[in-house]
Amino acid sequence: METFPATDFSLQCSFLWCRTAERDTLRHMPHSRRLGAEMLLLAITVIWGGTFIITKSGLEHISPTLLIGMRFLVAFVVVTVLGAHRLRTMTGSTLRRGAILGILLCASYLMQTTGLLFTTASRSGFITYLYAVLIPPFQFLILRRPASRWNLAGLAIVLIGILFLTQPAAGEINAGDLLTIGCAIGVALYIIYLDRFSRIEDPANLVIVQFGVTAAVALGLSAAIHPIIPQRLTLTIDLVVAIAYLAVLGTVVALGVQNRFQRETTPVRATIIFAFEPVFAALFGVLAGEPFGPSQATGAALVIAGLLVSELSGLRNVRRRLQRVPR
Numbered sequence: 001m002e003t004f005p006a007t008d009f010s011l012q013c014s015f016l017w018c019r020t021a022e023r024d025t026l027r028h029m030p031h032s033r034r035l036g037a038e039m040l041l042l043a044i045t046v047i048w049g050g051t052f053i054i055t056k057s058g059l060e061h062i063s064p065t066l067l068i069g070m071r072f073l074v075a076f077v078v079v080t081v082l083g084a085h086r087l088r089t090m091t092g093s094t095l096r097r098g099a100i101l102g103i104l105l106c107a108s109y110l111m112q113t114t115g116l117l118f119t120t121a122s123r124s125g126f127i128t129y130l131y132a133v134l135i136p137p138f139q140f141l142i143l144r145r146p147a148s149r150w151n152l153a154g155l156a157i158v159l160i161g162i163l164f165l166t167q168p169a170a171g172e173i174n175a176g177d178l179l180t181i182g183c184a185i186g187v188a189l190y191i192i193y194l195d196r197f198s199r200i201e202d203p204a205n206l207v208i209v210q211f212g213v214t215a216a217v218a219l220g221l222s223a224a225i226h227p228i229i230p231q232r233l234t235l236t237i238d239l240v241v242a243i244a245y246l247a248v249l250g251t252v253v254a255l256g257v258q259n260r261f262q263r264e265t266t267p268v269r270a271t272i273i274f275a276f277e278p279v280f281a282a283l284f285g286v287l288a289g290e291p292f293g294p295s296q297a298t299g300a301a302l303v304i305a306g307l308l309v310s311e312l313s314g315l316r317n318v319r320r321r322l323q324r325v326p327r
Contacts, residue, residue: 037264041273044254049280051250052121053288055113058242063231064113067243068106069218074247076211082252083204090205097197098209101190106214108186110221111179119176120290123165125281126303127177130184131191133158133310138188143196154310161302164295207255271311275304 058067080087116124133155136147162181166173198206222231262270282300286292 065222072215102210102213104190112183115176115179122282122285125278131187134188157306164299
C-alpha cells in the first residue's frame with residue numbers, strides 16, 4: 001500500500017483474512033508455534049514500513065512512474081517463475097479481472113509514490129492507512145453491505161488524526177498528502193474488488209496478472225509522458241538496492257510469508273501486528289532525519305486508534321459467527 005503497498009500487501013491482509021479465517025486458529029495452539037509465526041509477521045511489517053523511506057530515497061534517482069514500472073516488472077518476473085505451473089490454468093476471466101486489479105493497483109501506487117516527492121515517509125505511511133477505514137463505507141456504496149457504527153467511529157477518529165498530521169504545526173497539508181489520500185481511496189477500492197474476484201479466481205494467477213498489468217501500465221505511461229515530463233533514471237547501486245528491496249523483499253517475500261504464516265495466529269492479533277506498519281514507516285523516517293513533532297505524534301496515535309476501533313470490531317463479529325458454527 002505501498003505497502004499499497006503498499007503497501008505493500010498489508011493492503012489485503014486484514015480484510016481478506018476476515019473472510020478466510022479458520023475456526024481452528026481460534027482454538028488452542030502451541031505458544032511457541034504461534035509466537036514464531038507472529039515474529040515473522042512482525043518482520044514483514046517492519047519490511048513494509050521500510051518501503052516508504054526506501055521509495056523516497058529511490059526517487060532521488062528515478063521518476064515515480066519508472067520506479068513503479070521497474071519494481072513490478074521485477075516482481076512479475078519472480079512470481080511468474082515461481083508460479084509457472086499455474087499458467088496453464090489461466091483463463092480469460094482471470095486476465096480481465098487481474099487487469100482491473102492491476103489498473104487500480106497501479107493508480108494507487110502512482111499517487112502514493114508521486115506524493116512522496118512532496119510529503120514525508122512518516123506522513124505518507126499514516127495517511128495511506130486511511131484505506132482501512134474507507135473500506136466499510138465503500139462496501140456499502142458498491143456492494144450495499146452496511147457499515148457498523150464502529151466502522152464509522154473508526155473513520156471519524158482517523159480523519160481527526162489526519163487533521164493533526166497536516167495542521168500548521170506539522171507542516172500543513174500539501175500536494176503529497178492529497179495524492180496519498182487519493183492513494184488510500186484507490187487502495188480501498190482495490191481491496192474490495194480483490195476480495196470479490198478472489199472468491200471466483202485463483203488468487204495466485206490474479207497476483208501474476210495484476211503485477212504484469214501494473215508494470216506494463218506504469219512503463220507505458222512513463223514512455224507516453226516522457227516528451228512532456230522528461231523521465232529521470234540514474235542507474236546507481238542505491239537505486240538497484242531500492243528496487244530489489246521493494247520488489248523482492250517488500251512484495252514477493254513478504255506476500256509469501258504472510259500467506260504461509262498468517263494462518264498460525266488469530267485475525268485480531270494479525271490486525272494489531274499489521275497496524276504497526278505506519279509506526280515503522282515513521283520510525284524509519286525519523287532515523288532518516290525527517291521531522292516528527294508532537295502534533296504528528298498525536299495524529300499518528302489517533303490514526304492507529306481509529307484503525308483498531310474499526311478493524312477489531314469487525315473481527316470480533318467474525319469470531320462470534322465462527323463460534324456459533326456447530327462443531
